[in-house]
Amino acid sequence: MSNALTVLTRPVAWIPEARRRQLGLAIVIALAVSFPLWHDNDADIDSMANAAAYAVLALGLNIVVGFAGLLDLGYAAFFAIGAYTYGILSSFQLQPPWTDFWVTFQWLGLVTKMAADTGSGSVVHFTLSFWLALPLSAAFAAFWGVLFGAPTLRLRGDYLAIVTLGFGEIVPIVVRNWSDLTNGAAGLNGVAAPHLFGWSFGVNSTPYYYVAICLVALLIFVSIRLRDSRIGRAWMAIREDEIAAGCMGVNLTRFKLLAFAIGAAFGGMTGVFYVAKLQTATPEMFGFPVSVMILVMIVFGGIGSVWGVVLGAFILQLLQSWWLEDLTGWINSFGTLVGSKWLQHVDLVPSIELIFGFILVGMMLYRRQGLIPAVRKQAALSFEQQHAVVQRGGFADLKLQGLGGDVRTGAAALEVKGVTVRFGGLTALNTVDITVPNASVVAVIGPNGSGKSTLFNAITGLVPAEAGSIRFHGEEVLGLPPHEILGKGVARTFQNLRLFPNLTVMENALVGQHARLTTGVFRAIFRPPGTRAEEHAARIWAMEIFAIFGNRLAPRVTQMVSGLSYANRRRIEIARALASRPRILLLDEPTAGMNPAETLELAEQIKSLNALGLTVLLIEHKLDVVTTLADTVYVLDHGEVIARGRPDEVRRDEEVLRAYLGRNAQAAAAGVTSAA
Amino acid sequence: MTLTDLIVQQTINGLSLGAMYALLALGFTLVYGILELINFSHFNVFMVGSFIAFWVLQMFGLTGQDVILTGLPLAMVLLVAFAVTMVGSGAIGVLIERLCLRPLRDVKGPAAMITTIGVSYILFNVILLSMGAEALNYPNPLPPKRFHIGDAILDVRVILIWAVALVLMVALWLFVQKSRIGKAMRATAQDPEAARMMGVDVDKVVMMAFFLGSALAGAGGLIFGLYYNFTSFLIGFTAGLRAFTAAVLGGIGNVPGAMLGGVIIGLIEALGGQIAGAWTDVIIFSILVLVLVFKPSGLLGRMAPTKS
Numbered sequence: 001m002s003n004a005l006t007v008l009t010r011p012v013a014w015i016p017e018a019r020r021r022q023l024g025l026a027i028v029i030a031l032a033v034s035f036p037l038w039h040d041n042d043a044d045i046d047s048m049a050n051a052a053a054y055a056v057l058a059l060g061l062n063i064v065v066g067f068a069g070l071l072d073l074g075y076a077a078f079f080a081i082g083a084y085t086y087g088i089l090s091s092f093q094l095q096p097p098w099t100d101f102w103v104t105f106q107w108l109g110l111v112t113k114m115a116a117d118t119g120s121g122s123v124v125h126f127t128l129s130f131w132l133a134l135p136l137s138a139a140f141a142a143f144w145g146v147l148f149g150a151p152t153l154r155l156r157g158d159y160l161a162i163v164t165l166g167f168g169e170i171v172p173i174v175v176r177n178w179s180d181l182t183n184g185a186a187g188l189n190g191v192a193a194p195h196l197f198g199w200s201f202g203v204n205s206t207p208y209y210y211v212a213i214c215l216v217a218l219l220i221f222v223s224i225r226l227r228d229s230r231i232g233r234a235w236m237a238i239r240e241d242e243i244a245a246g247c248m249g250v251n252l253t254r255f256k257l258l259a260f261a262i263g264a265a266f267g268g269m270t271g272v273f274y275v276a277k278l279q280t281a282t283p284e285m286f287g288f289p290v291s292v293m294i295l296v297m298i299v300f301g302g303i304g305s306v307w308g309v310v311l312g313a314f315i316l317q318l319l320q321s322w323w324l325e326d327l328t329g330w331i332n333s334f335g336t337l338v339g340s341k342w343l344q345h346v347d348l349v350p351s352i353e354l355i356f357g358f359i360l361v362g363m364m365l366y367r368r369q370g371l372i373p374a375v376r377k378q379a380a381l382s383f384e385q386q387h388a389v390v391q392r393g394g395f396a397d398l399k400l401q402g403l404g405g406d407v408r409t410g411a412a413a414l415e416v417k418g419v420t421v422r423f424g425g426l427t428a429l430n431t432v433d434i435t436v437p438n439a440s441v442v443a444v445i446g447p448n449g450s451g452k453s454t455l456f457n458a459i460t461g462l463v464p465a466e467a468g469s470i471r472f473h474g475e476e477v478l479g480l481p482p483h484e485i486l487g488k489g490v491a492r493t494f495q496n497l498r499l500f501p502n503l504t505v506m507e508n509a510l511v512g513q514h515a516r517l518t519t520g521v522f523r524a525i526f527r528p529p530g531t532r533a534e535e536h537a538a539r540i541w542a543m544e545i546f547a548i549f550g551n552r553l554a555p556r557v558t559q560m561v562s563g564l565s566y567a568n569r570r571r572i573e574i575a576r577a578l579a580s581r582p583r584i585l586l587l588d589e590p591t592a593g594m595n596p597a598e599t600l601e602l603a604e605q606i607k608s609l610n611a612l613g614l615t616v617l618l619i620e621h622k623l624d625v626v627t628t629l630a631d632t633v634y635v636l637d638h639g640e641v642i643a644r645g646r647p648d649e650v651r652r653d654e655e656v657l658r659a660y661l662g663r664n665a666q667a668a669a670a671g672v673t674s675a676a
Numbered sequence: 677m678t679l680t681d682l683i684v685q686q687t688i689n690g691l692s693l694g695a696m697y698a699l700l701a702l703g704f705t706l707v708y709g710i711l712e713l714i715n716f717s718h719f720n721v722f723m724v725g726s727f728i729a730f731w732v733l734q735m736f737g738l739t740g741q742d743v744i745l746t747g748l749p750l751a752m753v754l755l756v757a758f759a760v761t762m763v764g765s766g767a768i769g770v771l772i773e774r775l776c777l778r779p780l781r782d783v784k785g786p787a788a789m790i791t792t793i794g795v796s797y798i799l800f801n802v803i804l805l806s807m808g809a810e811a812l813n814y815p816n817p818l819p820p821k822r823f824h825i826g827d828a829i830l831d832v833r834v835i836l837i838w839a840v841a842l843v844l845m846v847a848l849w850l851f852v853q854k855s856r857i858g859k860a861m862r863a864t865a866q867d868p869e870a871a872r873m874m875g876v877d878v879d880k881v882v883m884m885a886f887f888l889g890s891a892l893a894g895a896g897g898l899i900f901g902l903y904y905n906f907t908s909f910l911i912g913f914t915a916g917l918r919a920f921t922a923a924v925l926g927g928i929g930n931v932p933g934a935m936l937g938g939v940i941i942g943l944i945e946a947l948g949g950q951i952a953g954a955w956t957d958v959i960i961f962s963i964l965v966l967v968l969v970f971k972p973s974g975l976l977g978r979m980a981p982t983k984s
Contacts, residue, residue: 071786073793151969158714158789159968162920166961169917177954288913292793299790354801360794361776364787 032213036206044322046205049277051317052212053270058297058313059219059306060266065295066304066374067232068259069239070153071161073291074168078264080175080286081144082137082271084182087281089128090192093183098122130194133272141268142261149260153253168291172283187282194276201276208277215273216310219266222525223306226262229524229535230510230517235259236304237500237511244498246482247460248491249515249580258521289353296356299363302370311371316356324348375502375560385555400544402581404612406439412471413438413584413615414459414490419468419478421451421458421639428454430639431468436584441606441616443626443647446636447659452619453495455636456586459617460492461485473583487515489583493573493590495619501562505553508561508572509542512579545575548605567598574602584615591625603628623651635659677827685828686946692834692903694942695841699896700919701926701934702848703769703889709865709929710885711781716792717772718893719916720799725765725894726907727803730814732757738815741905745817753817758840761898762891768799769890770883778879796912804909811908814901837899844895845935848888852931857884865929914957918945921964927974936975 012020036045057079064072088094089110098113102124105111109129116123128136152163175182182188193201194211201207226232234255237245246252275281293316301312328348335343363370406413414436421429429451436442444452457463459470461482470478477485491512500508517538523531546553549571556564561572570590577585587606591599603625610616610629620626626633627647635643635650637659643650650656677685700722707715736753737743745753772795780788818833852858857880863871864881872878900915901907922941926933941960949956967974 065786069785071789152965155968155972157786158712159924159972161786161789162714162917162924163965163968166917166921166964170958170961173954173957292797295790295793351801351805353797354805357794357797357801360797361791362794364791364794365776365779368783368787 029217036209042205045209047318047321049205049209049212050321051314052209052216053274053277054294054297054317055216055310055313056212056219056266056270056273057294058301058309059216059223060263060270061294062298062304062306062309063223063226063235063266064259064263066298066309067227067235067239068256069157069235070256070259071157072164072260072263073161073288073295074164074166074171075263075267075294076286076288076290077168077171078141078145078267079271079274079290080171080281080283081264082141082268083275083281083286084175084188084271085137085140085268086128086130086133086272087188087191087275088181089126089133090130090276091188091190092125093188094126094181095123098124127192130192130272130276131196133276134269137268137272138265139268141271142265145260145264146257149257150253153256153260165288165291168288172287175283175286182281182283185283187280188275189280191275191279191281193279203279208273212273215269220306220310225525225527226521227306229527229531230514230519231255231258231521231524233503233507233511234514236503236507237514240500240502241498243462243482244494244500245511247462247486247498248511248576249483249486250511251481251483262521293356296359298370300359300370302372302374303368304374305370305372306374308370308372308374316359319355320349320352324352400548400612402541403578404439404609404614406583406613406615408437408439411438412436413440413473414617415469415471416455416459417469417471419455419458419470420466421454421463422466428639429458429465432636432639432641434634434641436615436617437631439610439613439615440631441610441618441629443618443620443630443633444636445620445623445626445633445650450636450659451639452636453588454639456492456588456617456619459485459586460490483515486580486582489581490586491577491580491582491584492586493570493577493588495588495592497569497573499561499569499573499576502560504558504560505546505564505572506539506542506557508576509545509579510538512576513538513541514580516581542575542579545578548578548609549575567594570594571602578609582614584617585609587616587618587620589619589621591620591622599625623647627651681825681827682950683947684825686950687943688828688830688834690943690946691939692837692942693945694922694939695837696896696899696903696938697915697919697922697941698935698938699841699844699892699899700915701923701938702845702931703893704920704923705926705929705931705934706861706885706889708923710861710868710882711777711788713777713788713792714920715889716789716916717795717799718769718792718889719912720796720803721765721768721772721890721912722893722897722900722915722919723907723909723912724768724799724803724897725761725890726897726901726911727807728764728894729757729761729898729901730812730907732760733815733817736815736817738817740813741816741820743815743817744819746819750817750819754836757898758895761894765894765897766887766891769886769893772890773883773886778882781882800909800912807909809909811906814905814907816902816905818902833902837903840895840899844892848892849931851888857881861885918960921960921967924964924972925967925974927976927978929978930974930976933974933976 015023035048039045057075061072061075064070064075095116098121102111102113106113110127112125112127113122114125148167152160155163176185195201234245234250237248237250238252238255242252297312297316298309300316301310302308328346331346331348332344335341335346369375412435416432416434418431418433419429420427420431432455434442434444434455444455446452454463458465461477461480465478468478469476472488472490475488477488477490500511503511517534519531519534543554543557546557552568553571553575556568561569564572570593574587574590590606591602594602599622606616606618606629618626618629630647632644633647633650634641635653635656642655642659643653645653700718703718704715707713707718733753776791776795777788780791816833818836821832823830852861860871860876860881861884863874863876864878868878900911918941919938922937923934924937925940926935926937944960944963945956948959952959972978
């Protein structure tokens with residue numbers, strides 16, 4: 001398909017890419033706006049309006065599933081909540097007796113007074129305006145999204161799917177059984193059509209079509225703006241690696257809820273539109289098949305791809321309500337022509353769900369990225385860039401405004417006291433004490449399984465400690481969630497690399513700055529000058545960080561991380577941590593898998609960072625690296641600190657030799673000068 | 677009917693439902709335990725199983741509840757029906773795994789789960805389009821003999837359902853505990869990588885899990901037909917969700933847990949249905965959410981690999 005796209009764009013290849021996009025957009029808009037003029041068929045316009053409504057739903061679900069990576073199988077529930085909110089507040093379903101309480105609402109135009117059916121007294125008739133209902137229902141659906149999401153979003157991804165499925169089932173059950181409010185299975189009737197300047201939309205499809213495409217345009221805009229902002233990056237970081245996202249300062253709960261709420265709001269808004277158009281609402285309109293259909297649309301179009309899901313929604317909805325009928329008609333006529341009874345009576349429309357099933361399976365097996373992949377094309381490195389002489393970056397002359405700056409006062413930056421961590425019966429850390437003085441480099445060494453990484457996990461809030469305290473510049477950080485610990489200035493890397501593989505090098509570094517940026521939803525959407533400036537500054541800062549590594553990362557900023565070399569990925573992880581402007585950097589085996597030259601280079605880079613006044617806590621196996629870098633070395637064995645001191649002292653320590661080499665090798669080791 | 681009789685009656689009903697849910701829950705648990713995959717196609721393998729049994733019983737010339745068999749003929753018919761159904765549904769399960777899921781085994785993210793939803797949809801619609809939307813009267817050769825406990829009624833077929841379900845579950849339990857491949861399954865559930873290195877053929881283990889789970893679901897489908905005297909393309913969804921709840925409640929990946937969870941959910945449905953009526957499903961889903969949120973390891977403990 002992408003090949004097909006290349007073929008299609010070849011004749012216009014002389015137009016610059018940006019221009020081409022604008023041109024394409026202009027053509028799409030022109031076609032969309034003029035459609036009812038050149039295709040004067042009310043049924044088809046109606047199909048298009050429905051397709052647009054589903055495109056909005058798909059855009060909403062795409063935020064939850066595509067951006068944040070949360071599989072929601074009950075999305076239609078929010079569609080239902082929005083639909084019934086408007087349906088109930090603009091029909092004759094509820095008729096409470098008229099009291100003075102309602103006068104204010106009458107003045108606001110939300111209700112009118114009417115004679116009761118029983119003949120005596122007056123009752124309230126709700127007349128909420130369609131235009132007011134759009135934002136109102138969106139907010140209400142978002143409220144339910146948060147309410148429902150709050151307890152469940154802590155769940156693992158696959159459990160979330162089943163819980164949302166359950167929720168998606170509960171809502172129609174409630175609607176069906178709470179007849180007083182919803183008129184049950186019979187459905188709401190007489191829902192008011194929208195009015196604009198006193199003119200009612202009635203049952204003519206064209207005005208609905210225009211409202212729907214306006215909604216689609218609005219939500220495409222919102223989706224793209226959110227995607228390319230701090231918010232979207234945080235979502236994608238969660239999708240790619242939740243643990244790393246948390247350690248890079250993303251508040252997991254808040255951003256998952258945000259995705260849920262915004263997705264729900266889109267769904268609620270579409271519900272209003274859908275009910276206003278049909279002027280009725282029944283529980284069957286919002287069941288599991290609807291949720292699956294929306295999922296099929298985004299899978300078909302491309303999970304995470306804004307234009308893809310819109311295309312997917314239009315194709316599938318039109319297939320269902322328009323093309324399959326036409327196709328059936330043609331096949332039936334063909335059957336008459338050739339005299340085949342079976343062909344005359346075959347009906348393809350009921351097989352739509354079967355087709356959906358095949359689309360789901362087929363796309364997953366053969367084209368997981370969908371029709372229009374979300375992952376953008378990457379610019380390949382030029383020949384010169386690929387063969388450039390490696391520059392090792394500035395060391396002595398390294399100047400980064402806003403990084404480090406701590407002075408060696410001897411005061412403790414990080415103070416770990418009596419920390420104990422147990423996993424079931426295993427004591428991974430036993431009353432460990434470690435002090436990292438300001439602006440120093442402290443190394444933690446020890447055999448595999450001695451608890452080094454657990455120590456890092458305890459400091460960064462990934463594993464709970466049973467006892468002890470961890471103070472960072474005097475502040476207790478034990479018990480804080482990872483994103484808050486990063487916020488205080490503790491950044492880390494991981495032993496087994498936890499990058500965001502499907503984000504670019506730049507995006508990885510920008511996620512690192514998450515906690516230092518302030519853009520919220522509204523500013524992400526409207527992009528005021530302040531936000532543009534902040535984003536610009538963030539990119540410049542990232543480039544400054546990349547410059548530490550010479551020309552190794554800088555030419556590759558627009559590349560996906562997953563395609564880079566191992567050593568470069570290690571460097572990106574350090575760059576990502578540095579981007580968060582930490583006051584202490586925790587490095588978990590930063591040189592693992594690097595060759596001696598690369599190791600030396602990185603050691604020098606760490607040294608120059610430290611020279612800027614950045615405190616470093618390091619786990620490392622290569623003892624020569626430790627000797628070069630560390631002021632103090634702690635040795636862990638079986639979760640206990642068995643030695644501490646200057647590197648040369650520790651190297652001669654008997655217990656250390658025993659832990660590393662075993663009792664018998666001790667004598668032999670006495671003669672060894674380099675244990676590495 | 678006194679309150680005690682009512683409770684006895686609903687307990688009988690609940691245990692029958694529970695036996696069915698337990699059979700279905702075992703399939704979820706076996707697959708989840710090994711692949712960490714929620715297999716939505718399992719919902720409708722159960723449904724298809726009930727149709728396979730329907731065709732088998734029809735082939736014996738049985739329609740509706742008119743033809744009653746006793747003694748050896750009954751035993752033979754049931755034996756053949758269960759055997760064919762279980763092998764048939766087992767084969768469907770293996771086919772699903774082989775064709776749709778194995779290529780996705782190493783793909784991260786929700787791809788495999790989305791695929792199972794697609795497969796589920798395909799099964800559902802194939803039956804809907806070929807067998808029609810109307811519920812079918814299920815051939816049931818069991819004698820309508822019943823015992824009275826107070827005012828409560830204990831049907832012969834209920835006893836039969838209990839017996840069959842119990843035999844199948846004990847057989848599965850022994851298989852998983854004692855047999856060579858059963859041990860391989862447990863090893864794979866603990867740590868697929870280590871199991872592979874120790875010479876376990878993981879592909880075979882996964883296939884076995886799908887076969888056993890689907891076969892039990894097929895048996896569950898037959899039991900559904902015998903219990904309710906009807907079947908329809910629709911039965912997979914609700915039963916599947918309840919069975920999944922049962923598996924989670926008992927502790928996913930945990931075989932005895934699935935049995936216990938199934939019985940509890942069956943009892944809740946029967947007794948709760950008496951009180952809450954149409955809201956029973958709301959109660960069951962709420963249990964699902966509460967268990968997942970507050971005790972995700974379930975009653976008897978989760979037994980599944982934890983991929984980091």
